[in-house]
Amino acid sequence: MEHKQQNILIIGAGLCGSLLALRLGQRGYNVTVYEMRPDLRRTDISAGRSINLAFSDRGNKAMKLVGIEDKVKALCIPMNGRMLHDKEGNTFLSNYSGREHEYINSISRGELNGLLLTEAEKHENVKIHFNKKCKSVDFEKTTALFKDYHTEDEFIEDADCIIATDGAGSALRKSYYLEKKFLFSFSQDWLTHGYKELSILPAEDGGYKTYKNALHIWPRGDFMVIALPNLDGSFTVTLFLSYDEGEYNFNNLATPEIVTEFFQKEFPDALALMPNLVEDFFENPTAPLGTVKCSPWHYKGNTLLMGDSAHAIVPFYGQGMNASFEDVVEFDAVLDQYERNLLNGEASWEMIFTEYEKARKKDTDAIADLAIDNFHEMKDHVGQAIFQEKRKIEMALEKAFPEDYSSKYSLVTFNEHIGYRQAMLRGRAQDKAILNMLSDGVISINDDIAVILDKVKTETEAILEDDRVARLR
Amino acid sequence: MEHKQQNILIIGAGLCGSLLALRLGQRGYNVTVYEMRPDLRRTDISAGRSINLAFSDRGNKAMKLVGIEDKVKALCIPMNGRMLHDKEGNTFLSNYSGREHEYINSISRGELNGLLLTEAEKHENVKIHFNKKCKSVDFEKTTALFKDYHTEDEFIEDADCIIATDGAGSALRKSYYLEKKFLFSFSQDWLTHGYKELSILPAEDGGYKTYKNALHIWPRGDFMVIALPNLDGSFTVTLFLSYDEGEYNFNNLATPEIVTEFFQKEFPDALALMPNLVEDFFENPTAPLGTVKCSPWHYKGNTLLMGDSAHAIVPFYGQGMNASFEDVVEFDAVLDQYERNLLNGEASWEMIFTEYEKARKKDTDAIADLAIDNFHEMKDHVGQAIFQEKRKIEMALEKAFPEDYSSKYSLVTFNEHIGYRQAMLRGRAQDKAILNMLSDGVISINDDIAVILDKVKTETEAILEDDRVARLR
Structure with a gap:
C-alpha cells in the first residue's frame, strides 16, 4: 500500500490507540504514537485499571476489520450467562441469550493490548514510543507537548492531525475545557x-474454584460483587459499594474484622473461595465510577478525541472497550468515504472529523446511559420476580424465534449491525411492553410463545x- | 428578633443573593454580602444580562415570604399570553392559561434587584459591599479571597458558612471543580x-408600538425573535439563532445589508418597529445559551451553591429568576425545621445543606430540562397544527374545569405548591396523552369538553x- 503523505499523531497506546494505530498503519498513513506508560509487553503493570474485560460482538467486528479475529479468540474465555449467587449460596444461571452462539467473553486487558501493539508495529509506517507523557495539546497549532519520563526532557511534536486516545483523563479534553x-x-x-478489585485464586490443581464459563454476580440491591474468569484459573472479583451510605460502605469497612463480617453476612460462598480477601481489600485502591460526555470531539481538522477520552462510561454493560473499538470501525468507514478526496484536496480532516462525530456521538451517548441502567439492573432488578419473569419470557422468545426477537441485552451486545441508540430505543x-403486560396480566410465562411474540x-x-x-x- | 450568633457570608448580590440576604437578615443572622459589580442603584449597568425577565408565581411566593409582594407588583407588566407573529405579519394571541387570573409578568431586572438590596439593607445585621470580586473560596477553611476593584487590595474573609450566589460563572463552583x-x-x-438583544423603542407619544400585555414571539422553526414590554413603553427584543447553521446565522450576519435582508424576509412586521435594528445588532454582543448542573452543591457545612451558581438554565421557560427565588423559599423551609437545633448544637449547617439539596435538586434538574423542551416548543411547535389543537383543547379544559385541569405550562408556572419535577412528569x-389521542382520532376539539377531560x-x-x-x- 502506498504510504500516504499524511502524518497522524496518536496520544495514548491503550486499547483504542493501539487499534487505531494498527488500522491507520494498514491504510498507509505515517503514524506516530506516544504512550505515557512503559511498554506493557515488557513490564508488569496493571495501570490501575481492571485486568480483565468483557469482549463481545462489537469489539470483534473491529478485530475482523484488522484481520486478527483468530488471534484474539485464543485469549477469550466464553461466558454464556450470568451466574447469580444468593445469600444462602444458591446459584442460578441466566443465559445472556436464547441463541447458543451468542455469548460474551472474558479477556485480559494486558494480553489484548500487547497483541494490538505487536500487530501495529509490524507496519514500518507506525512508530510507538513509550514513557512519554502528553502534558498539553495546542489545538490551534496542531502540536502536542510531551515529557520523556526517562530523560525528563520536554519536547513538542506536530502532525497533520492529532487523535487523542488518552482515556478518561485526556490531556486534549482538558485543553478543550480549560482554554x-x-x-x-x-x-x-x-x-x-x-x-475495589479482589481475586479468587486458582485451585491447587490450577483449575477454577467455581464455574468457569459465566460472569458471576452476587446482587444485593444496593451493592454487589461480580467475578470474571482469567486464563490462569483465577477470577478477578469486583466489589461495587457506596462510599458512605448503607450499613456497610467503603468509608466504614476500615478493619479486617468488619470486612470479613460484611462478606460473611452478604457473600458467604464467595468468602469461602477468597482466603486472601483481607489482604486484597487493604492492598487495592477504591476507585470511583464516572461517566464523561462532551462535544465537540474535534477542533476544526486539527485534533480529535476518540475512545474513553470522548466518552468514558461505567462498566456495567461490559461495553467500554467494545464501544472504543467500534469508534475505530466507524472512523474507518468515514475514511472510506472521504479518503480519496482528502488526497486530492477536495475533502479535509475537518469534514472527516465532523462526519465521524455526527454519525457516532448519538451512539456513545446511548451506551453511556445504558451502562447506568445496567448498574441498577445488575445490583437490584436481577433479584426481582417481575424482572426474572421478563427474562424467562425473553429467553423463550429468542430460543423459539431466533430470527425474530432480540432482547435489549442482545440488541446492545450481539447486534453490531445496529447502533447503540437504536438498540436502546427498541430495547427499552x-x-x-413486557413488564407492563406482565403486570397487567396480559401475558404470562405459560402462554403460547407465538402469542406472546405477537x-x-x-x-x-x-x-x-x-x-x-x-x-x- | 434576636441576632443569632452565626455569621453568614454571601458571595454575589444579584437577584438570588440579595433576596437571600434579606431573608437571612429578617431571620436575625449576621449577614455580609460581597458583590463584584458597582451598586446598580447608583450606576447604570446592564451587567451583560437581559434587562427584563419573566416573573411568575414561584417568584411571587418568595416576595410574599419577605413581605414585599405589593412593591414588586408595581414594577410588573402583566403578559396574558403569547402573541404569535407569522411571516405575513398576522398575529394570534395564545393565552398562557384558561384561568383569567393566571398570567406572567415582565419585570426590570435592575429595578427588582435594587428593591431587594434596599429592603435587605434596612436590617442593621445585613452589610452589603460592592466592587469586591471573589477570586476563590477555600471550602475547607470556610474563607473566601476577594479583590477590591477600587483599592486593588486583596483580602480574606471568613464566616460560619459561605453561600455563593455568584451566578453561572461561580467562583465557588470553579473551586469545587478544579481542586x-x-x-x-x-x-x-x-x-x-x-x-442577541435588540429593542423596539417607545412610540413618539411614549406609548407602546405593539400590543403591551403579551410576550411576543416570531417562531420560524429553526430560530425565533421574542419581545417583552418595559414600563417606559419600549420592548426588549431577543433574537435566538444558530451560530453557524442554516441560511442565516450569527456567523454570516456580518453586514448591515444582510441583517436587514434577514429581518425583511423573516420578520417584516418587527423590522417596521425597529428602525434602530442595525445599530443594536452591531453594538450588542452575541451571547451563548448554556445549562449548568452540578452536585454536591455543598461541601460539608462550610459552603453552599445557590441560584444560577448551582443550576444555570436557558431562558425559554421564563423560570430562571423564579427558580432562584424558590431556592430561597426552600432553604428557608429547611431552616424552619433545623434552626432551633442549630442554635443548641443538635443540628449543623451540614445537615441543613444536605437536606436542602436533597429536597431541591430534583426540581432544579427538572426545570433545566423543561427549559430546553420549551426552546423547541417556542421556536417550532407553536407553529404546528397538532400543537395548536392541543393548546386549544387545554385552554378549553382550563376554562371549563379551572379546579380540575392544568396544562404543563400552568403546572410549571402557576402551581407553586408543587415542585418542578412533579409538574414535569405530570405535564409531559x-x-x-393529548397529542396521541388527537393523532389517533380518539378526541377532537369539537367533542364534549367533559368527555375530553375524562x-x-x-x-x-x-x-x-x-x-x-x-x-x-
Whole structure:
C-alpha cells in the first residue's frame, strides 16, 4: 500500500490507540504514537485499571476489520450467562441469550493490548514510543507537548492531525475545557458507588474454584460483587459499594474484622473461595465510577478525541472497550468515504472529523446511559420476580424465534449491525411492553410463545409510535 | 428578633443573593454580602444580562415570604399570553392559561434587584459591599479571597458558612471543580444557538408600538425573535439563532445589508418597529445559551451553591429568576425545621445543606430540562397544527374545569405548591396523552369538553403508571 503523505499523531497506546494505530498503519498513513506508560509487553503493570474485560460482538467486528479475529479468540474465555449467587449460596444461571452462539467473553486487558501493539508495529509506517507523557495539546497549532519520563526532557511534536486516545483523563479534553476558545459542552457524573478489585485464586490443581464459563454476580440491591474468569484459573472479583451510605460502605469497612463480617453476612460462598480477601481489600485502591460526555470531539481538522477520552462510561454493560473499538470501525468507514478526496484536496480532516462525530456521538451517548441502567439492573432488578419473569419470557422468545426477537441485552451486545441508540430505543420499549403486560396480566410465562411474540411486537411498536408522536422534535 | 450568633457570608448580590440576604437578615443572622459589580442603584449597568425577565408565581411566593409582594407588583407588566407573529405579519394571541387570573409578568431586572438590596439593607445585621470580586473560596477553611476593584487590595474573609450566589460563572463552583478534593459531578451544555438583544423603542407619544400585555414571539422553526414590554413603553427584543447553521446565522450576519435582508424576509412586521435594528445588532454582543448542573452543591457545612451558581438554565421557560427565588423559599423551609437545633448544637449547617439539596435538586434538574423542551416548543411547535389543537383543547379544559385541569405550562408556572419535577412528569404525560389521542382520532376539539377531560385524565394516569412499572428504580 502506498504510504500516504499524511502524518497522524496518536496520544495514548491503550486499547483504542493501539487499534487505531494498527488500522491507520494498514491504510498507509505515517503514524506516530506516544504512550505515557512503559511498554506493557515488557513490564508488569496493571495501570490501575481492571485486568480483565468483557469482549463481545462489537469489539470483534473491529478485530475482523484488522484481520486478527483468530488471534484474539485464543485469549477469550466464553461466558454464556450470568451466574447469580444468593445469600444462602444458591446459584442460578441466566443465559445472556436464547441463541447458543451468542455469548460474551472474558479477556485480559494486558494480553489484548500487547497483541494490538505487536500487530501495529509490524507496519514500518507506525512508530510507538513509550514513557512519554502528553502534558498539553495546542489545538490551534496542531502540536502536542510531551515529557520523556526517562530523560525528563520536554519536547513538542506536530502532525497533520492529532487523535487523542488518552482515556478518561485526556490531556486534549482538558485543553478543550480549560482554554475556553470555543463552546465546549462537557459533563462528568460520578456514581455514589466506588469499586475495589479482589481475586479468587486458582485451585491447587490450577483449575477454577467455581464455574468457569459465566460472569458471576452476587446482587444485593444496593451493592454487589461480580467475578470474571482469567486464563490462569483465577477470577478477578469486583466489589461495587457506596462510599458512605448503607450499613456497610467503603468509608466504614476500615478493619479486617468488619470486612470479613460484611462478606460473611452478604457473600458467604464467595468468602469461602477468597482466603486472601483481607489482604486484597487493604492492598487495592477504591476507585470511583464516572461517566464523561462532551462535544465537540474535534477542533476544526486539527485534533480529535476518540475512545474513553470522548466518552468514558461505567462498566456495567461490559461495553467500554467494545464501544472504543467500534469508534475505530466507524472512523474507518468515514475514511472510506472521504479518503480519496482528502488526497486530492477536495475533502479535509475537518469534514472527516465532523462526519465521524455526527454519525457516532448519538451512539456513545446511548451506551453511556445504558451502562447506568445496567448498574441498577445488575445490583437490584436481577433479584426481582417481575424482572426474572421478563427474562424467562425473553429467553423463550429468542430460543423459539431466533430470527425474530432480540432482547435489549442482545440488541446492545450481539447486534453490531445496529447502533447503540437504536438498540436502546427498541430495547427499552420492549422492556416496557413486557413488564407492563406482565403486570397487567396480559401475558404470562405459560402462554403460547407465538402469542406472546405477537403481543410483545404489537405493544413495542405502539410504545415507539406514541413516543414519536409526543416528542415532536 | 434576636441576632443569632452565626455569621453568614454571601458571595454575589444579584437577584438570588440579595433576596437571600434579606431573608437571612429578617431571620436575625449576621449577614455580609460581597458583590463584584458597582451598586446598580447608583450606576447604570446592564451587567451583560437581559434587562427584563419573566416573573411568575414561584417568584411571587418568595416576595410574599419577605413581605414585599405589593412593591414588586408595581414594577410588573402583566403578559396574558403569547402573541404569535407569522411571516405575513398576522398575529394570534395564545393565552398562557384558561384561568383569567393566571398570567406572567415582565419585570426590570435592575429595578427588582435594587428593591431587594434596599429592603435587605434596612436590617442593621445585613452589610452589603460592592466592587469586591471573589477570586476563590477555600471550602475547607470556610474563607473566601476577594479583590477590591477600587483599592486593588486583596483580602480574606471568613464566616460560619459561605453561600455563593455568584451566578453561572461561580467562583465557588470553579473551586469545587478544579481542586478535585471530592467527587464533583458537573455538566455544562451549550445550545447550538446564541442570542442577541435588540429593542423596539417607545412610540413618539411614549406609548407602546405593539400590543403591551403579551410576550411576543416570531417562531420560524429553526430560530425565533421574542419581545417583552418595559414600563417606559419600549420592548426588549431577543433574537435566538444558530451560530453557524442554516441560511442565516450569527456567523454570516456580518453586514448591515444582510441583517436587514434577514429581518425583511423573516420578520417584516418587527423590522417596521425597529428602525434602530442595525445599530443594536452591531453594538450588542452575541451571547451563548448554556445549562449548568452540578452536585454536591455543598461541601460539608462550610459552603453552599445557590441560584444560577448551582443550576444555570436557558431562558425559554421564563423560570430562571423564579427558580432562584424558590431556592430561597426552600432553604428557608429547611431552616424552619433545623434552626432551633442549630442554635443548641443538635443540628449543623451540614445537615441543613444536605437536606436542602436533597429536597431541591430534583426540581432544579427538572426545570433545566423543561427549559430546553420549551426552546423547541417556542421556536417550532407553536407553529404546528397538532400543537395548536392541543393548546386549544387545554385552554378549553382550563376554562371549563379551572379546579380540575392544568396544562404543563400552568403546572410549571402557576402551581407553586408543587415542585418542578412533579409538574414535569405530570405535564409531559398530559402532552403525550393529548397529542396521541388527537393523532389517533380518539378526541377532537369539537367533542364534549367533559368527555375530553375524562379521556385525558384516564390516559394520563395510564401513561404515568406504565412508566412507573417500566422504570423499576
